[in-house]
Amino acid sequence: xxxxxxxxxxxxxxxxxxxxxxxxxxxxxxxxxxxxxxxxxxxxxxxxxxxxxxxxxxxxxxxxxxxxxxxxxxxxxxxxxxxxxxxxxxxxxxxxxxxxxxxxxxxxxxxxxxxxxxxxxxxxxxxxxxxxxxxxxxxxxxxxxxxxxxxxxxxxxxxxxxxxxxxxxxxxxxxxxxxxxxxxxxxxxxxxxxxxxxxxxxxxxxxxxxxxxxxxxxxxxxxxxxxxxxxxxxxxxxxxxxxxxxxxxxxxxxxxxxxxxxxxxxxxxxxxxxxxxxxxxxxxxxxxxxxxxxxxxxxxxxxxxxxxxxxxxxxxxxxxxxxxxxxxxxxxxxxxxxxxxxxxxxxxxxxxxxxxxxxxxxxxxxxxxxxxxxxxxxxxxxxxxxxxxxxxxxxxxxxxxxxxxxxxxxxxxxxxxxxxxxxxxxxxxxxxxxxxxxxxxxxxxxxxxxxxxxxxxxxxxxx
Amino acid sequence: xxxxxxxxxxxxxxxxxxxxxxxxxxxxxxxxxxxxxxxxxxxx
Numbered sequence: 376x377x378x379x380x381x382x383x384x385x386x387x388x389x390x391x392x393x394x395x396x397x398x399x400x401x402x403x404x405x406x407x408x409x410x411x412x413x414x415x416x417x418x419x420x421x422x423x424x425x426x427x428x429x430x431x432x433x434x435x436x437x438x439x440x441x442x443x444x445x446x447x448x449x450x451x452x453x454x455x456x457x458x459x460x461x462x463x464x465x466x467x468x469x470x471x472x473x474x475x476x477x478x479x480x481x482x483x484x485x486x487x488x489x490x491x492x493x494x495x496x497x498x499x500x501x502x503x504x505x506x507x508x509x510x511x512x513x514x515x516x517x518x519x520x521x522x523x524x525x526x527x528x529x530x531x532x533x534x535x536x537x538x539x540x541x542x543x544x545x546x547x548x549x550x551x552x553x554x555x556x557x558x559x560x561x562x563x564x565x566x567x568x569x570x571x572x573x574x575x576x577x578x579x580x581x582x583x584x585x586x587x588x589x590x591x592x593x594x595x596x597x598x599x600x601x602x603x604x605x606x607x608x609x610x611x612x613x614x615x616x617x618x619x620x621x622x623x624x625x626x627x628x629x630x631x632x633x634x635x636x637x638x639x640x641x642x643x644x645x646x647x648x649x650x651x652x653x654x655x656x657x658x659x660x661x662x663x664x665x666x667x668x669x670x671x672x673x674x675x676x677x678x679x680x681x682x683x684x685x686x687x688x689x690x691x692x693x694x695x696x697x698x699x700x701x702x703x704x705x706x707x708x709x710x711x712x713x714x715x716x717x718x719x720x721x722x723x724x725x726x727x728x729x730x731x732x733x734x735x736x737x738x739x740x741x742x743x744x745x746x747x748x749x750x751x752x753x754x755x756x757x758x759x760x761x762x763x764x765x766x767x768x769x770x771x772x773x774x775x776x777x778x779x780x781x782x783x784x785x786x787x788x789x790x791x792x793x794x795x796x797x798x799x800x801x802x803x804x805x806x807x808x809x810x811x812x813x814x815x816x817x818x819x820x821x822x823x824x825x826x827x828x829x830x831x832x833x834x835x836x837x838x
Numbered sequence: 839x840x841x842x843x844x845x846x847x848x849x850x851x852x853x854x855x856x857x858x859x860x861x862x863x864x865x866x867x868x869x870x871x872x873x874x875x876x877x878x879x880x881x882x
Contacts, residue, residue: 391850397857404861528861534868582860586853670879673872725879 379584381456386588392513392596394586399506399525401583402461405576406468406502407532409437409495414540415565422562423484433475433492435770440496442767445504449760450617452501457509457587464502465580471495472573479566491569503529503763506583507743508756512590515752516599518744519695523687526740530680536572543568556665607748609696609816613824614753621761625749625819628812633742634765634772635809636702639710640735641773642802643728644679647672649787651725654718656791663721671725678729679736686737687744695745696816702734702741703810707803714799718792739766749819776801 377383412434419430452460471494478486506525514521541553548564560568595601601612620626643650648668655662663671690698709727717724742762747755780798781787 389847389850391854393854394850394857397861400861400865401857404864528865531865531868534872535864536868538868538871539864579860582857586857666878670876673875674879677869677872677876 379455379459379462381454381459381589384456384458384587384589385591386594388591390588392590395506395510395513395588396521396524398461398583398586399510400528401579401586402464402502402506403525403528404532404535405580406464406499407529408536408572408576409434409441409499410530410533411536411540414537415544415560415568418544418560418562418565419479419487421559422479422565423482425484429484433487436488436492437471437496437499438770439767440493441499441503442764442770444497444500445760445763446500447760448497448501449504449757450754452505452760453508453617453754453757456589457505458584460501460505461580461587462584464498464505465577465584467494467498468502468580469498469573469577471498472569472576476566476569476573479562479569482562500760500763502580504756504760506587507759508752508754509587509589511743511747511755512752514596515601516596517688517691518747519687519689519691519741522743523684523740526687526743527680527683527736529739530676530683530736534676534680540568540572543571556669607694609694609818610748611751611818611824613819613821614751615749615758615819615823616825617754617757617761619823619825620750620754620758623819623823625816626758626762628816629742629745629749630762630765631812632699632703632809632816633738633762634769635805635812636699636706636735636738637766637769638773638776639706639802639806639809640679640732640738641769642777642798642805643731644675644735645774645777646781646787647675647728649790650795651721651728652788653790653795654724654792655721671728674725674729675732678733682733682736683740686733687740690737690741690744695741695748696813698741699738699745699813700810702738703806703813706731706734707806707810710799710803710806714796714803749816751825753825776805 416427416430419433420427423430471491474490474494475487476490478484478488478490507522510521510525511518544560544564545551545553547567548561550558551560551564552558615623648665648671651668651671652661652663652665686698686702693701709731713724713727713731717727743755743759746758746762750758777798780801781790781794784790784794784797
């Protein structure tokens with residue numbers, strides 16, 4: 376298995392750096408399936424004869440494990456390099472599906488928790504961070520574009536997995552009708568789906584494993600002058616280790632920024648379908664019917680994905696701090712408009728929500744480049760892994776805030792626009808906290824920098 | 839990409855095309871399916 380070793384992944388002269396984004400996409404498109412679990416949720420509820428909450432725990436375990444494994448294993452990912460970490464991610468992600476399939480086939484829910492949730496969640500965490508550091512090293516001139524492409528793949532993974540899963544379920548259970556939202560597939564069909572996804576995802580992720588390379592030491596894009604980064608105030612040419620990074624205020628300010636941005640986005644994503652129906656409700660009926668609401672949810676998925684690529688790429692020109700001022704500052708304005716004027720027009724409501732969600736996606740995709748600017752490339756993957764704990768925390772806080780406020784008003788799907796105002800205006804406050812945190816970001820103090828020769832030397836040792 | 843053009847072989851071009859197709863085709867399929875499901879929002 377020496378093929379997987381870091382020293383065997385150094386690119387030969389002339390290796391195209393444009394092979395690295397598809398390698399990263401091969402990983403992120405597969406693990407992005409995590410956001411397509413709603414396709415078979417009701418089938419699992421019926422199969423296990425349990426509650427939606429008990430099935431929802433599968434996804435919650437996976438997201439918690441994503442944050443934990445990215446934080447704990449980030450340094451290991453940096454040490455062994457992208458190929459071994461991508462391979463490990465593929466093994467965990469595929470094994471998660473296979474163990475999950477066994478759990479469904481034998482009607483043992485705990486095996487699905489263990490498989491998809493725990494084992495698959497580790498694959499999610501390793502897979503999410505494994506290509507990031509490599510992409511940044513190949514694209515020092517366009518780090519936002521590079522990480523935007525990969526992290527766009529995570530958003531796109533659900534867009535691919537949802538329709539494919541519906542078609543596969545129909546293939547495995549002829550009684551299931553994908554176009555009928557009340558149709559529920561059999562447990563056996565979901566087990567077969569898990570088996571299929573596990574095998575196919577493993578094969579696609581191997582494309583990433585075979586294609587990924589790290590640039591040779593000293594490599595730089597032709598025509599690019601490393602000195603050009605020195606002209607930007609927040610962009611460092613020094614390096615900070617992951618252990619030191621978490622001792623800096625900048626890391627924790629960015630943690631707050633990511634936490635606030637994700638929490639606010641979840642505020643809409645969590646209740647998107649009932650929210651649009653409630654906003655345009657008069658009495659018992661809503662102007663927005665179920666299929667239209669489903670179209671709204673799909674539109675948000677598109678803007679979530681597009682925002683990851685477009686905004687992250689834009690940040691290469693604007694700088695990272697200014698673009699987060701837009702995500703958070705303009706986000707505050709849009710959230711306020713949504714709360715106070717969103718009910719005046721469906722077009723206005725949809726437009727506001729779509730831009731807010733594009734900022735949510737952009738926040739995810741731009742943060743690795745922001746970390747590179749502040750901490751250098753030395754252990755940026757490991758630092759990114761530690762920062763993703765903000766995502767896990769927001770995954771708990773976001774739904775708690777929005778559901779807490781809405782529960783006090785009644786039941787989503789039976790509310791009116793004004794019932795959403797306390798929750799939405801609270802999100803404006805959350806974004807304001809993130810805005811201030813971003814404003815406070817300054818260059819990292821030189822005492823945290825690695826000695827000039829130490830970083831490259833440490834990288835050699837790590838090989 | 840000029841550096842790759844200068845030194846890249848034909849096999850690398852094939853590899854680039856195949857690699858982008860493997861990830862690009864599913865992504866485009868997912869986009870088309872999602873755009874299709876967005877339609878009722880503007881017609882419904």
